[in-house]
Amino acid sequence: MKNNYLLALLSAFILWLAWPPIPYSSIFLFVGFVPLLIACERVMRSTFTKKGKKIFILAFVTGFVWNTASIYWVFNAMNAYLPAWVSILISLIPFGLAPLLMALVFRLYYQLRKRNTVFLSFFGLIAFWITYEYLHQIWDLSFPWMTLGNGFANFHQLIQWYTITGVYGGTLWVWATNVLIFLLIWQRISKTESISTKKLVISVFSLVLIPSVISIIQYISYEEHVNPSEIVVVQPNIDPYEKFGSIPPEDQLHNLITLSEGVAKPNTEFFIWPETAVSARGRIDEEEFRTYSAYEGISHFLEKYHNGNVLSGIESYRIYMNQATPTASRYGNVFVDSYNAAVLIDGSSKLQFYHKSKLVPGVEQMPFGSALSFMKPLFDHFGGTTGGYASDPEPTVFYSASGIGAAPVICYESIWGDYVAQYVKKGAQFIAIVTNDGWWKNTSGKDQHLQYAKLRAIENRRWVARSANTGISGFINQRGDIVQKTAWWVPAALSQEINLNEELTLYTKLGDVIVYLSLIGSLVSIALLLRPKSK
Template sequence: MKKNLPLAILSGLLLWIAWPPTPYTTFLLFIGFVPMLLAMENIIQSTSAKKGRQIFNTTFIGFFIWNVGSVYWVYNALKQVGDLVAIPITLIPYSLGPLLMATACWLYYRLRLMTGRGWGLAGLVCFWIGYEYLHQSWDLNFPWMTLGNGFATTHQWIQWYEYTGVYGGTIWVWGLNILAFLIYAGLREAQPKKVRLKLITAFVLLLVLPLSFSLFTYYNYTEQKNPSNVIAVQPNIDPYEKEGSIPVNQQLDIMINLSKRVAQPNTEFFLWPETAIPDYINEDDINANQYFKQAQHFLRSYKNSTLITGGETYRFYNSRATSTASPTEQPGIFADNFSSALGIENSGKVQIYHKSRLVPGAESLPFGNALSFLKPVFEHLGGATGAYGSQPDVGVFYSQSGIGADPVICFESIWGAYVARSVKKGAQFIAVITNDGWWENTSGKDQHLDYAKLRAIETRRWVARSANTGISAFINQRGDVVQQTKWWTQDVIKQDINLNSDITFYVEHGDYLPEAGSILAVLLIGFVIVGPRFKKRSVA
């Protein structure tokens, strides 16, 4: 393991250097896995025992370096509670992804034993896609490190995401890395020149053809003219002071005054960030809430406008109507708390969307149904269980003139297929409201902005982004950031965006690539389990 560990570490470093928000090193993704593949090959070809364990341990170390280097900022969101709590909790996102990645490599080794290098490498791509799809689907979801996200700073290269989503990028990266590895292995193994030439040709074609298609699409893409005036507000209120030292009405005054600074008669949407209204609002009596009234009163000067704002809301039930509902002080009464987006108009109509992609641990209890037997214990100790409630599917807010907006709250913006479902239901632009101040001035806020470019390309929709402390921005249908604010400054920006009602192939079909890849991965895992009953073929 010792002589292969430097190769795994090299892979981890290359992938970290290539990862957003750095735009000039993305090309390293095309070779970043090569040292890791060479390390696994060395182990497979060696005469040492326990090769599977060696492969798992070696690859885990490399992937751990990549993940920690890329999402180190997760710690910043928790450090306020103290290192004794923050460090163990942050080890979950730091370690869980690498564990799943290393498992995919271990499965590759097991498949390799029964088939050969070619089929094994093909299986590795399926296992990897299966891991990525699992990691965006289960209760411990954290798809931040999905490999296709790595092109977020070089969006000109992946305009074809409107057909494949980010998983097309995953396959592209793995295909090029495997070909580069086979070329190097061919030199080391003295393969015939014809074989190496074919591999080099395949590598060049796989690199050049998607890249050429993307650049051609990027420079020839033209938006249909269908303007709508949108304003994004950045109040720059310290997230640790939102629910304490600054009165709620004063926070709303800040956002109202910023909105008025650039508002015009034809403004159709105002965007305020996540939890812009930090006081809990009863959804069943929302029109009587003083802060709701304050926000609605502001709209009187803009008759045709809709305000999309984040807010904390709750709802009472006469029984435990949902799995996340908790008992209140009143006997027989339960309540759900929500991180919500509110669509407010001049009329009495209010549109409410409940955040559905919740942050594991911070906003949701992972595997809540399986751990439901623990709820009485938490309740007896005085704690809430299940944290936030959610709604089962996407929402679309419609303005009085019929414009559809996709309300996306923070973490949700990294789910391509989820955003696409809202677009398929009628959203003509994407409204991201977030509060990235928890991460402080780290690359987390920049990555979050960069990932929004991918949603613009997949759906061919403008993205309007209101972030409490930054970075607020407008992103066009090609993924270009047309306007953006500075970090930790109070600001407001406006833009005439072009609405779009056309449906892309990806919006129509969703995550068909990872679904197919996951099915193949499950079949191959079954083969790996059943395979030992049969005579193993020699490793190529």
């Protein structure tokens, strides 16, 4: 078994090497699971007892090491306020939960192999894996950061066809290639030829090269329709751990306005400010926002820009006198919902609000409600309200007075391809990401988050204007190229003429079709597992 564990660790190393932000390393994804598949095959063909358990452990080792090496910054963010042992405990959720699900996928694959052909077993493995990734996107402990298709964010020239499939097309591509390469290598190891070696070699090269060549041709030939709009993104560089303490809200607003004016042009239409940029001493009452000095200051600032709009993050709340919502907290005779929100302010008195929907488990919402309420003290100081945030059920598009539709995507939401596509389907002509990546400090977390935004640009053929409090802010064009970006941890503002787009890609229209097919495939595979054994 020792050699099998080494193979599992080799898979983990290859997958980590392939993961963003290492440039152009995505090609290693095509072989990342091959050592693990070889280790599992060895166990299946061995005389070991409890083979299913051993395969489960091998897959968990690969997943745990790969995940932990790629998202180590989760611990780094928590460690700012919490004792080390508490940070480690909480980190085990993202570090260990996904690997457990990965291991379950391999356990089911083993069960399929015991009763079905190799072809049907690999069909089930791929279907179960995509189903796991989808589950990890929709349940209360959602964390789709490590979806395999995200791994191509560092080599976006190869996945322009995400306009059709989204990131799950990348997951399918990775798994199909790994399976074929595994079969090729295993036949050589076992000195058999159940499938023609020549056909396998041709299949591998075709599967890798054909989508890559098509994508590169798309990348080179793609031309944006000219529909210009002048946009400014601002990076105020306020330490998130000091934002609500030592720096007065008035000074924060002055900093945002000064940075904006430094690069603004008379025809600037949108000023994008980061997550929670607009604040007061305490949260802002949305119904009374026009009476706040912050609103007055922003309105005065916009007087210089005829078509100007400020799209900003804001920490806000709403009061309900008679009836509580499921998320509202009671204060005396009133109920209050708190929001991590975005607001659009223009030259009129009209205000548009959007409340972040994809909330961070534990930080912004308590997963599984009352069942895990005993864990609230663990999350108490990690930048959120330990489950106290309310949310909107669906995306909201902000419209300027001139009719431009903007998608106000707040931080964590930008890693949901299907959710961002809903903004675009509703009329968003560009994507505005407002975020605060300072919680993670100077780690690969901020770089991964930036690169994942490239995938949203490609899937929907929309420019991305990204405003991050401490970095990295920038602009991404419709091909996924980072056209401008700021440095980390410096105050900065950037101005860019982008092209608005109204056309919808096939992915925007249809969504994650590959997921739906995989769910059907998983049901078929489960039926194969449950069918009575033939006598």
